Amino acid sequence: MHSPPSTAHTPLHNPAHIRATWSGTGSVEDAARVFGMSRSKGYDLVRRGEFPCRVLMIGRTARVVTASLLRVLESGEPEYNTAPRTGTERP
Numbered sequence: 308m309h310s311p312p313s314t315a316h317t318p319l320h321n322p323a324h325i326r327a328t329w330s331g332t333g334s335v336e337d338a339a340r341v342f343g344m345s346r347s348k349g350y351d352l353v354r355r356g357e358f359p360c361r362v363l364m365i366g367r368t369a370r371v372v373t374a375s376l377l378r379v380l381e382s383g384e385p386e387y388n389t390a391p392r393t394g395t396e397r398p
Contacts, residue, residue: 322380325373332363332370341376359385 320341339349352358361375
């Protein structure tokens with residue numbers, strides 16, 4: 308059975324294209340696609356604090372930090388959110 312090609316290797320998801328087209332933050336859905344995972348897996352990792360790059364919570368909206376995403380793609384080392392929780396945000 309033929310598998311669809313991975314979106315992580317398409318021109319739209321390489322570091323040069325991301326630098327040229329993304330602003331300071333991107334959607335969890337787009338960043339998850341860059342890592343070759345589904346939207347739901349991406350949001351699951353965000354909820355658990357295990358998304359491979361920095362994520363900002365703006366109200367109830369999660370935004371991926373583009374600079375962090377690029378560093379992870381270039382180094383292969385994840386950058387998890389390490390800011391201490393204040394107890395005011397919801398899991």
